[in-house]
Amino acid sequence: MRLRGIFRILGLLICLFSATLLPPAVVAVIYEDGGGMAFMLAFAVSILLGFVVWYPNRHQTTDLKVRDGFLLTVLFWTVLGMVGFMPLWFAEELPLSVTDAVFESFSGLTTTGATVIQGIEHLPHSILFYRQQLQWLGGMGIIVLAVAILPMLGIGGMQLYRTEIPGPLKDAKLTPRIADTAKHLWYIYVALTAACAIAYKLAGMSWFDAIGHSFSTIAVGGFSTYDASMGYFDSSTINTICVVFLLLSSMNFAVHYASLTGRTARSYWNDPEVRAFLLIQLALVLIVFATVLLHNIFSDVGTAFNQAMFQAVSISTTAGFATTNFSAWPLFLPILLVFASFIGGCASSTAGGLKVVRVLLLFRQGVRELNRLVHPAGVYTVKLGQRILAPRVVEAVWGFFAAYALVFVVIMLGLLATGMDDLTAFSATAACLNNLGPGLGDVAANYSDIPDTAKWLLVIAMLFGRLEVFTILVLLTPTFWRS
Amino acid sequence: MRLRGIFRILGLLICLFSATLLPPAVVAVIYEDGGGMAFMLAFAVSILLGFVVWYPNRHQTTDLKVRDGFLLTVLFWTVLGMVGFMPLWFAEELPLSVTDAVFESFSGLTTTGATVIQGIEHLPHSILFYRQQLQWLGGMGIIVLAVAILPMLGIGGMQLYRTEIPGPLKDAKLTPRIADTAKHLWYIYVALTAACAIAYKLAGMSWFDAIGHSFSTIAVGGFSTYDASMGYFDSSTINTICVVFLLLSSMNFAVHYASLTGRTARSYWNDPEVRAFLLIQLALVLIVFATVLLHNIFSDVGTAFNQAMFQAVSISTTAGFATTNFSAWPLFLPILLVFASFIGGCASSTAGGLKVVRVLLLFRQGVRELNRLVHPAGVYTVKLGQRILAPRVVEAVWGFFAAYALVFVVIMLGLLATGMDDLTAFSATAACLNNLGPGLGDVAANYSDIPDTAKWLLVIAMLFGRLEVFTILVLLTPTFWRS
Ligand SMILES: [K+]
Ligand SMILES: [K+]
Numbered sequence: 001m002r003l004r005g006i007f008r009i010l011g012l013l014i015c016l017f018s019a020t021l022l023p024p025a026v027v028a029v030i031y032e033d034g035g036g037m038a039f040m041l042a043f044a045v046s047i048l049l050g051f052v053v054w055y056p057n058r059h060q061t062t063d064l065k066v067r068d069g070f071l072l073t074v075l076f077w078t079v080l081g082m083v084g085f086m087p088l089w090f091a092e093e094l095p096l097s098v099t100d101a102v103f104e105s106f107s108g109l110t111t112t113g114a115t116v117i118q119g120i121e122h123l124p125h126s127i128l129f130y131r132q133q134l135q136w137l138g139g140m141g142i143i144v145l146a147v148a149i150l151p152m153l154g155i156g157g158m159q160l161y162r163t164e165i166p167g168p169l170k171d172a173k174l175t176p177r178i179a180d181t182a183k184h185l186w187y188i189y190v191a192l193t194a195a196c197a198i199a200y201k202l203a204g205m206s207w208f209d210a211i212g213h214s215f216s217t218i219a220v221g222g223f224s225t226y227d228a229s230m231g232y233f234d235s236s237t238i239n240t241i242c243v244v245f246l247l248l249s250s251m252n253f254a255v256h257y258a259s260l261t262g263r264t265a266r267s268y269w270n271d272p273e274v275r276a277f278l279l280i281q282l283a284l285v286l287i288v289f290a291t292v293l294l295h296n297i298f299s300d301v302g303t304a305f306n307q308a309m310f311q312a313v314s315i316s317t318t319a320g321f322a323t324t325n326f327s328a329w330p331l332f333l334p335i336l337l338v339f340a341s342f343i344g345g346c347a348s349s350t351a352g353g354l355k356v357v358r359v360l361l362l363f364r365q366g367v368r369e370l371n372r373l374v375h376p377a378g379v380y381t382v383k384l385g386q387r388i389l390a391p392r393v394v395e396a397v398w399g400f401f402a403a404y405a406l407v408f409v410v411i412m413l414g415l416l417a418t419g420m421d422d423l424t425a426f427s428a429t430a431a432c433l434n435n436l437g438p439g440l441g442d443v444a445a446n447y448s449d450i451p452d453t454a455k456w457l458l459v460i461a462m463l464f465g466r467l468e469v470f471t472i473l474v475l476l477t478p479t480f481w482r483s
Numbered sequence: 484m485r486l487r488g489i490f491r492i493l494g495l496l497i498c499l500f501s502a503t504l505l506p507p508a509v510v511a512v513i514y515e516d517g518g519g520m521a522f523m524l525a526f527a528v529s530i531l532l533g534f535v536v537w538y539p540n541r542h543q544t545t546d547l548k549v550r551d552g553f554l555l556t557v558l559f560w561t562v563l564g565m566v567g568f569m570p571l572w573f574a575e576e577l578p579l580s581v582t583d584a585v586f587e588s589f590s591g592l593t594t595t596g597a598t599v600i601q602g603i604e605h606l607p608h609s610i611l612f613y614r615q616q617l618q619w620l621g622g623m624g625i626i627v628l629a630v631a632i633l634p635m636l637g638i639g640g641m642q643l644y645r646t647e648i649p650g651p652l653k654d655a656k657l658t659p660r661i662a663d664t665a666k667h668l669w670y671i672y673v674a675l676t677a678a679c680a681i682a683y684k685l686a687g688m689s690w691f692d693a694i695g696h697s698f699s700t701i702a703v704g705g706f707s708t709y710d711a712s713m714g715y716f717d718s719s720t721i722n723t724i725c726v727v728f729l730l731l732s733s734m735n736f737a738v739h740y741a742s743l744t745g746r747t748a749r750s751y752w753n754d755p756e757v758r759a760f761l762l763i764q765l766a767l768v769l770i771v772f773a774t775v776l777l778h779n780i781f782s783d784v785g786t787a788f789n790q791a792m793f794q795a796v797s798i799s800t801t802a803g804f805a806t807t808n809f810s811a812w813p814l815f816l817p818i819l820l821v822f823a824s825f826i827g828g829c830a831s832s833t834a835g836g837l838k839v840v841r842v843l844l845l846f847r848q849g850v851r852e853l854n855r856l857v858h859p860a861g862v863y864t865v866k867l868g869q870r871i872l873a874p875r876v877v878e879a880v881w882g883f884f885a886a887y888a889l890v891f892v893v894i895m896l897g898l899l900a901t902g903m904d905d906l907t908a909f910s911a912t913a914a915c916l917n918n919l920g921p922g923l924g925d926v927a928a929n930y931s932d933i934p935d936t937a938k939w940l941l942v943i944a945m946l947f948g949r950l951e952v953f954t955i956l957v958l959l960t961p962t963f964w965r966s
Contacts, residue, residue, distance in 0.1 A: 067857060154856050331908075332899040339892055362885050369882030370960045373637050373953060374550060391874050398881040399852030402845050405888075409822055416815040422906045425814075470856060477853045 004057040005064055006072045010079060011054025017080055018046035020137055021087060024130040033124035038090035046083045069153050070474050073145070077463060080141075081106040084134055093124050099452045106459045108134030110466040111142065111350060113222025113320045113437030114458070116448045121226050125208065128225045132212035136193065139219030139350040142466065143189060143253060146348040147182045154396075155470045185253040185348075188260070193218045196245045203237045217245045220351045222320030222437040227445075230314075231323040236306040239323060243313045247281065250317040250345030272385045273346050273357040280356065281313060284340055288312040288333055295330055316340035318352035320437025327444035334440050338427055341434045352435030352465055354404060361389070361397050403469045408433055411461050418451045428454070432461035484964075487543040489555045493562060494537025500563055501529035503620055504570060507613040516607035518574060525569035532566065552636050553957050556628070560946060563624075564589040567617055576607050582935045589942045591617030593949040594625065594833060596705025596803045596920030597941070599931045604709050608691065611708045615695035619676065622702030622833040625949065626672060626736060629831040630665045637879075638953045668736040668831075671743070676701045679728040686720045700728045703834045705803030705920040710928075713797075714806040719789040722806060726796045733800040733828030734760065755868045756829050756840040763839065764796060767823055771795040771816055778813055799823035801835035803920025810927035817923050821910055824917045835918030835948055837887060844872070844880050886952045891916055894944045901934045911937070915944035 021043040028036035064072065085105035088096055096104065100116040107114045108131055120128070197214035201207055209225055216223040226232035230242060248256070251274050259267035268274050289308035298304035307324055314321045315337035327334050344353015361382060368380040381388045408429055415425035420442070427439030428450070442449055447458070464472055474480050504526040511519035547555065568588035571579055579587065583599040590597045591614055603611070680697035684690055692708055699706040709715035713725060731739070734757050742750035751757050772791035781787035790807055797804045798820035810817050827836015844865060851863040864871045891912055898908035903925070910922030911933070925932055930941070947955055957963050 066859070070856075154859055330899075330902070331905055332896060335899055335905060336896055339896070365878065366882050366885050366889070367960070369879055369886075370953065370957050371962050372879075373553075373957050374960065374962045376549070376637055391878070395848065395874070395877070395881075396852055396855075398878075398884075399849050401881075401885065402849050403852075406849070413815060413819055413822070416813075416818055419813070422814055422818060422909070425818075426905070426909070470853065474853050474856050477850070477857065479854050479857045 002060070002062060002064055002068050005060040005062055006068055006075065007053050008057040008060045009064070009072060010075055011050045011052070011057065013076055014050030014053060014079060014083060015047055016050075017083060017137075018043050018050060020133065021046065021130075023133065024087065024126045027129040028124065028126035031125040033126055035091060035093060035124035035126035038087045038092070039126060039130070041090050042083075042086035045086060049083065066153060067480065069149065070471055070480070073149055073153070073471055074463075074467060074475060077109070077141070077467060081109050081459070081463075084109055087130055088127070091124070091127055094127060097452070099455050100448070103447065103455045103459055104131070105134065106462050107432075107437070108221070108223060109138040109141070110435055110462040111135050111138045111216075111219045111221040111352070112432055112435045112462045112465075113216065114431060114439075114443070114462075115223065115437075115446050116455070118446060118448055119227065120224070121232075129208075129212060131223050132215040132225070135219040135221030135223050136215035138466075139221065139249075140186060140189060142219075142350050143185050143348070144182050145467075147185055147254070148179065150468060150471070153471065155468050181254070181257070184257055188253055188256050189218060189350075192245065192248060196241070199241045199245070200238065203241055204235060205233065205238065213242075214245075217242055217319070217321075218249045218350065220246060220249050220317055220319045220345065220349070220435075222314075222318075224321065229322040230310070234323075236303070239306055239310040242319075242321060243310055246313050246317050246319050247278075250349050250351040251277065252346040252348045254348050255346075270385075273360060276360045277346050277356045280340070280343060281316065284312040284316050284337070285309045287336065291330065291333055297329060312337060312340075315436065316343070318344050318434050318436040320431070322438060325444075327438075327440045334427075338430050338436075338440065341430060341436045344434055354401065354434075357384070358397050358400060360384070361394060362401060365394055365398075400469065403473055404433070407461070407464050407469055407473075411457055411464075414457045415454050418454045418457075420450065420454060424450070428458060429461060432458040433465040435462060435465045484554065485543070485545060485547055485551050487540040488545055488547055489551055489558065490536050491540040491543045492547075492555060493558055494533045494535070494540065496559055497533030497536060497562060497566060498530055499533075500566060500620075501526050501533060503616065504529065504613075506616065507570065507609045510612040511607065511609035514608040516609055518576060518607035518609035521570045521573035521575070522609060522613070524573050525566075528569060529566045549636060550963065552632065553954055553963070556632055556636070556954055557946075557950060557958060560592070560624075560950060564592050564942070564946075567592055570613055571610070574607070574610055577610060580935070582938050583931070586930065586938045586942055587614070588617065589945050590915075590920070591704070591706060592621040592624070593918055593945040594618050594621045594699075594702045594704040594835070595915055595918045595945045595948075596699065597914060597922075597926070597945075598706065598920075598929050599938070601929060601931055602710065603707070604715075612691075612695060614706050615698040615704075615708070618702040618704030618706050619698035621949075622704065622732075623669060623672060625702075625833050626668050626831070627665050628950075630668055630737070631662065633951060633954070636954065638951050664737070664740070667740055671736055671739050672701060672833075675728065675731060679724070682724045682728070683721065686724055687718060688716065688721065696725075697728075700725055700802070700804075701732045701833065703729060703732050703800055703802045703828065703832070703918075705797075705801075707804065712805040713793070717806075719786070722789055722793040725802075725804060726793055729796050729800050729802050730761075730764065733832050733834040735829040735831045737831050738829075753868070756843060759843050760829050760839045763823070763826060764799065767795040767799050767820070768792045770819065774813065774816055780812060795820060795823075798919065799826070801827045801917050801919040803914070805921060808927075810921075810923045817910075821913050821919075821923065824913060824919045827917055837884065837917075840867070841880050841883060843867070844877060845884060848877055848881075883952065886956055887916070890944070890947050890952055890956075894940055894947075897940045898937050901937045901940075903933065903937060907933070911941060912944060915941040916948040918945060918948045 021039050025036045025039040085101045088104050089101035103116050193214050196217050197210045200210035200213055212225050255267055255271045255274055259265055289305055292298060292304050292308050298307060310323055311326050318341050342353055343359045344355055345351020347355045347357045364382050368382055371380050382394055412425050412429040415428060424441035424443055427441060428443045431437055431439040504522050508519045508522040568584045571587050572584035586599050676697050679700050680693045683693035683696055695708050738750055738754045738757055742748055768791060772788055775781060775787050775791050781790060793806055794809050801824050825836055826842045827838055828834020830838045830840045847865050851865055854863050865877055895908050895912040898911060907924035907926055910924060911926045914920055914922040
């Protein structure tokens with residue numbers, strides 16, 4: 001382990017992150033909301049912290065190995081969550097406990113979007129902006145993670161797209177090609193955000209709300225500047241804009257890039273994951289629409305369709321925006337959509353869940369097993385598009401599935417042990433592990449009323465989900481620390 | 484497909500099964516409970532049905548192929564459940580609807596042990612005996628299934644014990660060696676039942692109760708002749724006897740056979756699955772004991788231990804006997820044990836669940852993935868005991884896991900769609916798919932109050948669980964019916 005080399009980079013990253021505490025301070029000045037001090041103080045502390053971590057290790061420029069990458073990635077997200085909690089805790093207008101501030105910070109950064117705050121609209125503009133910005137930065141982090149970091153570590157859906165032998169990249173340095181790709185995906189990310197903000201503004205939001213909600217939409221985050229979330233605007237146009245941008249943000253950003261460089265929209269339909277994703281979304285919207293019609297939940301068909309579409313897409317892509325008291329719909333629907341959030345969005349998107357490509361592979365592998373039972377002598381392969389996948393890739397996906405299930409069970413049992421009821425425990429675990437946000441039962445509106453122990457468990461769940469489980473699990477193996 | 488050859492065997496099996504309707508008739512005569520007519524009528528109908536199915540096809544003696552085996556196995560259990568429902572429906576003392584009688588019959592035969600009957604102790608002895616006998620016969624059926632049928636079809640935990648290339652047995656005929664093994668396992672089954680009955684009698688049960696409960700204990704079934712189940716006897720000795728025989732019945736019967744022929748108890752500890760099973764049971768007993776102590780559920784430590792041990796073993800081995808209102812314990816415990824029932828007992832036992840050997844393999848494969856991430860160039864194998872498992876065996880287990888999860892989600896959503904609450908839907912699905920029996924919420928005591936649609940869905944769940952999911956899923960693939 002090159003601990004000092006890890007600290008050098010960590011210190012630099014903290015300094016970089018501290019710069020993101022300045023825009024909210026600017027917002028405080030613009031709106032004269034008196035919330036600037038908390039951000040200036042947090043900025044000072046975090047740049048000092050970054051410096052203290054970086055300075056003694058500034059000459060440790062030896063290349064890091066794959067193993068160091070695991071530790072750095074986990075430390076990076078953990079430390080950022082701890083740094084990001086500061087302004088929320090410092091802010092006098094927001095009397096949060098340490099636990100609540102940490103929960104809110106991690107929920108923002110991991111783009112989970114679960115909140116412990118009630119009366120959000122009464123907060124200063126600077127804090128509102130900061131929460132939305134946390135999600136947007138988290139989304140940026142996820143794209144780098146998915147495109148550059150996780151493939152280096154041998155984890156993540158992107159490895160399925162590589163033609164070489166699976167496993168970590170041979171060259172453990174961030175190659176120029178990957179850095180270049182990440183940069184282009186960021187351009188797309190920023191462009192999508194701008195388009196989304198303009199669309200929201202044209203549909204009637206203020207600039208402040210439009211920008212804030214575009215941040216949390218493109219990050220598939222789900223934070224809002226109102227308790228009622230998107231429901232505050234009560235606009236089917238805004239709902240539709242949100243759905244369109246959520247679908248775009250839940251697609252593989254590399255496919256966006258391919259379609260832009262190739263100037264053809266066919267890339268979308270040619271990609272087996274995006275195709276499966278769109279078909280799953282379509283099926284969910286139709287099921288939810290049919291069920292709300294059957295139960296006469298809305299008075300007119302148009303509203304029913306708009307609400308069904310919005311809720312189906314918002315929950316299943318793991319955004320978690322709300323328009324209506326969705327958790328009071330017949331229980332079949334909320335639980336169907338929570339189950340759907342386990343599938344989530346595409347790999348290399350800002351959405352959470354297991355990712356469509358993995359579920360697609362598991363399904364194809366299941367079909368292969370059935371075919372093998374009927375024709376034991378037959379040779380069946382698992383394909384993704386035109387490519388036959390190596391057994392080791394398929395094994396890695398299975399391992400991921402089992403690890404996800406194990407983490408789910410352990411955290412849900414932990415929540416039950418705090419005295420939580422089963423619907424709350426189930427949905428909270430799913431909502432945080434899948435980086436979805438709102439749950440059902442006691443956490444349908446927000447997470448303020450659950451025990452502190454439960455909140456810490458859920459912070460761990462968010463990290464497990466966002467870091468694709470394995471990144472953290474690896475740190476818990478003896479093999480990792482040996483030699 | 485050799486449909487007529489399948490019908491020939493099916494007819495013979497129905498005739499054979501009809502003979503099992505006579506012992507309850509004898510019980511009716513002994514206890515003069517007036518319940519004999521229902522059984523004589525059911526006997527007449529079923530032997531006639533068997534004859535009608537067999538007679539036109541009696542010359543179809545060509546060997547069946549693997550593919551026919553799938554259909555025959557599923558038809559066999561389905562038809563037996565439909566035949567077995569007759570006496571329950573005919574009996575005047577038991578006013579059951581068709582749905583309820585079918586549910587009770589399948590629940591008995593699949594050794595699930597979920598009941599729709601309230602006031603069980605008021606039923607005629609003949610019906611009580613019949614219910615217990617259904618479970619016992621089901622247990623016998625499971626042993627043949629596990630030892631002889633499923634390995635032929637290429638499904639099931641036993642294939643993990645074979646040194647050859649996995650997949651169906653080359654020779655699709657029931658080889659003399661396998662028939663011989665099955666016979667020996669039946670001897671063990673009968674001997675265990677006798678020992679269990681004698682132990683129950685010595686501990687204070689009547690002969691009728693002792694035999695009846697030995698039937699459902701060795702089958703890991705969970706039916707009782709009292710509404711209060713084992714709690715009726717209120718005896719820590721009886722609880723302990725039940726635990727001992729449940730543990731024995733949940734071990735691989737092939738290991739019993741090996742230890743008997745080798746005259747050494749070391750076979751048990753040498754078997755990796757049995758060892759893992761015993762360690763899991765020990766851990767569960769200790770967790771449950773510690774938690775009931777912490778919550779002061781029982782006044783003295785001795786009772787607390789006895790109850791904790793009984794409940795932990797009864798639920799996690801998928802027996803489902805009750806002594807106390809366990810579903811009212813802190814929710815952490817009931818849900819922990821329901822999760823544990825997904826592991827269940829060993830392969831080739833009468834217990835349900837995914838089976839310990841599969842969970843053990845998934846765990847080892849998960850550890851291998853983690854090791855591979857740390858040392859990408861390392862070669863890691865998945866072992867069971869001293870044997871390295873072929874990738875295809877591991878793949879088959881993953882497929883099983885995913886198929887199990889898929890069936891679980893679909894059936895649970897189906898139950899929710901009937902308007903069931905989430906705890907009931909979750910636990911009922913788990914209890915029926917794992918062949919456990921009692922659930923939580925509305926199905927903690929019995930299944931009488933749930934909608935008919937839900938009961939049918941749960942009958943399907945029981946069959947999926949008992950036939951190891953794949954046997955039924957294969958019938959749903961186009962490949963199976965093609966050519
Ligand atoms: K989210
Ligand atoms: K059972």
